[in-house]
Amino acid sequence: MMNWIAVGTLSDIPRRGARCVATPQGKIAVFRTADDQVFAIEDHCPHKGGPLSQGIVHGAAVTCPLHNWVISLETGKALGADEGAVRTIPVRIEGERLFIALEALASRAA
C-alpha cells in the first residue's frame, strides 16, 4: 500500500538544502537541489549515522557533515571509495505540494 503523506511545499526547503520530517521510524531528510529536484532519504549516514540533512548539497548528492562521506540522493548509495547505502523514500511534487511515500514504514510499523 502506497501511503502518500503531504509534508509541506517546495519553498519550505532552501535550494541546495534540506529539511527534516520526523516520523515514528526516525528522521527523513527531504532535499531540494539547485535545479529544484526533490529527493528524500533516511537522515542517517551509513557510515556513523551522521545527520545527512545537515550536509552540503551539490548536484544530486550530499556530503555528510561528520566524516565527509558523499551520498547519492538518487540511489542512496555512497559515492567514491566508500561503500554503503541509505534507504531512499519516494517523493512526488503536485504543484507546490510535496508528498513522501511511507509504504515500507507503515508495513514495518504495523
Next chain:
Amino acid sequence: MTEKLVIIGNGMAPGRMLEHLLEKAPDRYQVTIFNAEPRVNYDRIMLSPVLSGEKDYEEIIIHGDGWYIKHGITLYKGHKIVAIDRQAKTVTSDHGVTEPYDKLVIATGSVPFIIPVPGHDLPGVLTYRDLDDVRAMMLAAQSRAKAVVIGGGLLGLEAAAGLNAQGMDVTVLHVMPTLMERQLDPAAGYLLQRAVEQRGIKVITKANTQAITGNGKVEQVELADGTIIPATLVVMAVGIRPNATLAKDAGIAVNRGIVVDAGMRSNDPDIFALGECAEVNGMVYGLVAPLYEMARVAASQLAGDEAAAFVHSDTPTKLKVTGIELFSLGDFAEGEDRQEIVLRDAAAGVYKRLVLRDDRIIGTVLYGETADGAWFNDLKKKQTDISEMRDTLIFGQSYQGGASLDPMAAVAALPDDAEICGCNGVCKGKITGAITAKSLTSLDDVRAHTKASASCGSCTGLVEKLMVLTIGDKYNPAAVQPMCGCTTLGHDEVRRLIKAKGLKTIPAVMQELEWTTSCGCAKCRPALNYYLVCDWPDEYADDYQSRFINERVHANIQKDGTYSVVPRMWGGVTNAAELRAIADVVDKFEIPMVKVTGGQRIDMLGIRKEDLPAVWADLGQAGFVSGHAYAKGLRTVKTCVGSDWCRFGTQDSTGFGVRIEKFMWGSWTPAKVKMAVSGCPRNCAEATCKDVGVICVDSGYEIHFAGAAGLDIKGTEVLGLVKTEDEALEHIVALTQMYREQGRYLERIYKWAKRIGIAEIKRQIMDDGEKRKAYFDRFVFSQRFAQVDPWSERVSGKDKHEFRPMASVGFAQAAE
C-alpha cells in the same frame, strides 16, 4: 559483543594489519594500541629522506591522529608495555595503565644491535631506528662536524648519505671487504663504494672497530689496525635483532624471534606476533613486503579466517639514496649448478648480473640501471624458462623482439600479474584496473585505492607510467593540485582570477572558470564562499548553503547530531552575572555537559538543534554573543592577568587581549585563528604556540605568529618587537589581513607562512609601512560588514527553517 584487541607496538606492520582488519571485520574488536614511541604510525622506510632533508616528518605519517579517532581506536602514545599477564589476560604499561585483552598482538619490532666495544655507551653514539634517532642526528649535524657510521649495509649507507647531505664529514666503517655484501656481489659492491665516495663520503672496508673513546663524550673511533678517526657523532647501523624480551618474560616460546605458526599465532592461542619481532618457519624478516604479508595474514586470522597462512617469498632490495640506482633479488652466490650472465658498461656506470639455474632466474643484481628489475622479478617468480631469449635476456624486456628501448614500452609490455609495488605486493593489473574502474587521475588516488607506491615510493615512476598508459593526457603530474574534482585550477589561481575578472558570485566563478560540475562539491563551495566573502566584503551575499553546517547554524555539531554552544568571554574574563546566566541556561535546557575549553571559555554540549535559538536568546539577555567556536575565523584571545595582578607582569596583557578580540571578532579567515597575549616572558597564556601571539616585555610587545599545537606542534616565529599597544594592534591586524587575502581555504597560518616565507611576511608587515597600513585599512573596512552577532540575528528570526522540522508524521498517520 565486541572483543578486546590489544596491540603492543604501532609500527608499519600492526598499522597495516588494522587497515585490513577494519576492512574485514570493522565492528568485531574494540582496539587499544600501546606505542612506546610518543607518536602516531609513520613510514619508517622514509626516515632516510627525512634525514637527508628531502621530506618532513609530516609527509611520512601513515595514520594521523584523526584516523585513530575516526575508527574509535584508543592509542596510548609513549606507553611502553612492561608486563603481560597471560592468566589474567591483561597488559600493563610503564605509566601504570592496565588493559584487559581477548586477543593480543605483539608487534614490538626490533632493537638495533650495538657492538659491545668500549665506549659504546658514550654520549654521541646513536643508532638508526626511529624518528628520535633521526632528530638526534639532524641536531648533531648542525655542528657540521665529523661523523662515523659503523656498518656499510642498507641502513648504514642511507644514514651516511643523509648526514652527508646535512653537511657533515662522514666516514663509513664496514667490517667486510665490500659494501652491502648480503645484497650485492663484490663487483656491484665496488661500484657502489665508488659512487658513495664520489659524494665525499669516506669508506673504510675490512674495518674492525676496537673502541670508541673520548672524555665524557665521543671524540674518536679506534680500529684494530691502530687507525684513529676523529668523530663527534657515531652511528651504529650494524644490524637489528627481534625485540622479543617482553614475550619471553611472559613465557611465550621465543627462539630468535617470537615463534609463530603460519597464521602468526604464538604458542598461546590468544596471542599473535607479527613484524620484525616474529619468527615464522625459522625466518625473521626486516623488509616491509613480508611484514605486510604478515599483517594481511594476522588480520584474516583475527577476522576468523583460519586458513590464512604466511608464505615466504624473496623481496627485492633497493637503496634509498638519491642518485644511486640499485636493485638486488634472490640468491646470487656462485655455485657449480649455476650459470651467470653479466653486463658491464663502465662509462655509463652500469653493472647487471643474472644468476640462472636450469634456465631459470634465481638471482639478480642491477646497478646503475634498474628499470628491468620488475621484469626480472616476474620471470624469477614464475620460474619462466628463459632459454629462448638467453642471448638478449640481460638487455632487458624492451630488447626482446627488437622493440625500442623506450621505458614506456617496457612498462606497457609487462604482463598484468607483474609486481609493480614490492612493499605492498601490488601487481600491474590491479593498478590499471583500479585506474579504469574508479576513474583515478592522480597519484594520490591510486595510492589510496591500491596502496601502490604508498610505502617507500621507489616504484612511483612505474606507477606514473602506468597512469599515462591507461589514461593518457588526463594524467598530468606537473599540474598544480586542483582545488577539487570540479576544476583543474588550484586555489591560488582561483583567488587570482576572482580578483582579476571581478567575479562576485559562486555561479559566476563556476561559469567563468569552467567548472566541470553543475554546482560544485563540498570541497570547493565553502572555499569559494570564503574567497568571495574576503575579497568583496561589501558586495558579496554570503551563501549559507555553501557553508559547513557549523557555520550555517553557528554551533558545533557533535557525533550524535546535537550541538555545542560557546559564548564569547572576552580575553577569558567573566563575572558572577555571566556565570549565573550560564548556570540558568544549563538548568533550563537540561544541558548534559558543561566544559571549560582550552581557549579560556565555557562550552555547553548536547543541545538539541531545535533549542539553539532559545538558548541563544537567554544567553543574549545576559550580554553574551557568539564565541565563533565553530568558525574558520577568529576564535579566542587567551590572556594572563598581566600587570593588573601579577607581580611579574610588564604590560596590561588582559586589557590588550580583550582589545584585540573586540577589534577582530566576527572576521572570517581561511582556517581558524587562535591568539594569546602573555604579560611577561614566563608566557602563562602560552602565546608561543598560537596562530598569533604576543609576549609583553618591559620595552614593548613582541609579536609572534605561525605556531601550532594541534595535529602538528610548532613554536611560533617572531614577527618583531614594537613599542606601543596601538602599534602592536596594527601589526597583528595587518598580518591577519595578509593571511586572509593569500591563504588557501583550510590552510592554517603556519602552513601559509611556510609557503610564503617568514622573511617575506616580515618584509611586508614590519618593514613596509605603507603595505601594513593598506592591509589594516582593508581589514577595518571588512569588519563593518562582519561584526554582526549571528546569534541575535537568529533569535530575531533569521533562518528559522534551519531550526525546526518541516513536518512531523504521527504514528497513526504513518500506519494508516
